[in-house]
Amino acid sequence: MTVVPDGSEAEVFRVQRLGLRGGRGVAVLPRSVAERYGISAGSIVGLGCRGSIHGGVAVVSEGLVEEGSIAVSEELWERLQGCERVKLYPLELPPSFRELHRRLQGEPLGEAGYKRLVADVVAGLYDDSQIAAFLVSQVYRPLAGDELAALIRAMVETGEVIKFPVTAHDVHSIGGVPGNSKVALIVVPTVAAAGLLIPKTSSRAITSPAGTADTMEVLARVAFKPEEILEIALKTHGVIVWGGALGLAPADDIFVRVERRLGIDPQSQMVASILAKKLAMSVTRLVVDIPFGRGAKVETEEQATELGSLFLSQAQRLGISMRIALTYGDEPIGYAVGPALEAREALETLIGKGVGAAPGLVEKACSLAGLVLGLGGAAEAEKGYEQACSILRSGKSYAKFREIIEAQEGDPDIKPEDIRLAGEQYTVTSPRDGVVTSISNSAAALAARAAGAPDDKGAGILFHVKTGYRVRRGDPLYTVYASTRGRLREALSIMEGMRGVLVEGMLVKTLP
Numbered sequence: 001m002t003v004v005p006d007g008s009e010a011e012v013f014r015v016q017r018l019g020l021r022g023g024r025g026v027a028v029l030p031r032s033v034a035e036r037y038g039i040s041a042g043s044i045v046g047l048g049c050r051g052s053i054h055g056g057v058a059v060v061s062e063g064l065v066e067e068g069s070i071a072v073s074e075e076l077w078e079r080l081q082g083c084e085r086v087k088l089y090p091l092e093l094p095p096s097f098r099e100l101h102r103r104l105q106g107e108p109l110g111e112a113g114y115k116r117l118v119a120d121v122v123a124g125l126y127d128d129s130q131i132a133a134f135l136v137s138q139v140y141r142p143l144a145g146d147e148l149a150a151l152i153r154a155m156v157e158t159g160e161v162i163k164f165p166v167t168a169h170d171v172h173s174i175g176g177v178p179g180n181s182k183v184a185l186i187v188v189p190t191v192a193a194a195g196l197l198i199p200k201t202s203s204r205a206i207t208s209p210a211g212t213a214d215t216m217e218v219l220a221r222v223a224f225k226p227e228e229i230l231e232i233a234l235k236t237h238g239v240i241v242w243g244g245a246l247g248l249a250p251a252d253d254i255f256v257r258v259e260r261r262l263g264i265d266p267q268s269q270m271v272a273s274i275l276a277k278k279l280a281m282s283v284t285r286l287v288v289d290i291p292f293g294r295g296a297k298v299e300t301e302e303q304a305t306e307l308g309s310l311f312l313s314q315a316q317r318l319g320i321s322m323r324i325a326l327t328y329g330d331e332p333i334g335y336a337v338g339p340a341l342e343a344r345e346a347l348e349t350l351i352g353k354g355v356g357a358a359p360g361l362v363e364k365a366c367s368l369a370g371l372v373l374g375l376g377g378a379a380e381a382e383k384g385y386e387q388a389c390s391i392l393r394s395g396k397s398y399a400k401f402r403e404i405i406e407a408q409e410g411d412p413d414i415k416p417e418d419i420r421l422a423g424e425q426y427t428v429t430s431p432r433d434g435v436v437t438s439i440s441n442s443a444a445a446l447a448a449r450a451a452g453a454p455d456d457k458g459a460g461i462l463f464h465v466k467t468g469y470r471v472r473r474g475d476p477l478y479t480v481y482a483s484t485r486g487r488l489r490e491a492l493s494i495m496e497g498m499r500g501v502l503v504e505g506m507l508v509k510t511l512p
Contacts, residue, residue, distance in 0.1 A: 243277045291327045
């Protein structure tokens, strides 16, 4: 929290609860008050309560709010924690703006500087343009070393921390490859079935068609309070929940919201985001999956190795035992892209014990689960993969997943065919005999989002082929699912224009 300076003179107002959410804190002021204080609509104002100040976007009203009162949105009401009266502080700039300015000039900030900056972000004292400036600065001047560790610690300290009585493990993918969100739905129950605690917090999609939380939400509730997470995790050994509802590293949720609007995901901020959330869940043993390939977030093995080294250097500073997995990411993982389609594919894989599933999906899930088992001492390092595959084939992973779904208030008896998909669909077929020579990650991600994913969970793309498949003219290549015909047309246009699935004939040319 940002502390109100001693001796501040400010008028006291009653707090009126609006009962509305706007995505961030909003404070509605009577016009007379706004004019008296020189506050314009859209600026940030501070509301002082119990020695701390909480920011909100000013909205100026005629008649909506009584004189002597300030109406607040639910976000700001929750931060005020029951304060019935507040002091009003016009804020031209956040108290820590000097730290932001130094960062924009390329100067390093220490522990104290990041604590002040992050505390003001969490308190709502920065507007989106200022937060965007901080994030974009990392695109051109990435954080590294002690400075990145200082940011991570500040993000953890400004939120809740859930502590478990036993060692907590986790696996996290940096994403960037369509279809990747379903992998955790196989890994988590496999690790939990081996007796290790794996309380997985996941994000919603930033630039992809589905985050793990979006996909799990098709099957069960993902928003819980910290005490509920503790109870569920100790009962089932595994959870798959949305980190944004827990108050863990709350600055991260603010950063992610702005990143989503900008369509960026700076590497240093991505590392900070992942590790801050894991530390807030008391995770001390972590496997980080870095997929690389054409159209992925990381395109080359060299870049993936460099990013892995950044993770490892931070893990060493922060007391985390970590393994890095560099994984194949030249094409979408499995066949499905989009929350409902991926939830269905994960269930099919678990129920079928991996039989008939995309080989790459099973390979990746068993590899990641095996690394966690090795880190946790549940398997010898070189035998983790075989043990994970054995757990999956035995049906223990599916049985554990049913427990997790039920504990998270979902239907454990749900079948793949019960999952609702978007009503509009169209299947594209092969224009020729030949071989599938590429499936574009970029096209799949853009087209699935154009179809409506992740907001429309039933939207997405179901591929019927993988790279290397031989096809005949007229064979199905992929089906696009969308909620409206307009979205369907847009998604199909993207796939066609970007050559989402490329089929090349066997005859290249004849001579002479």
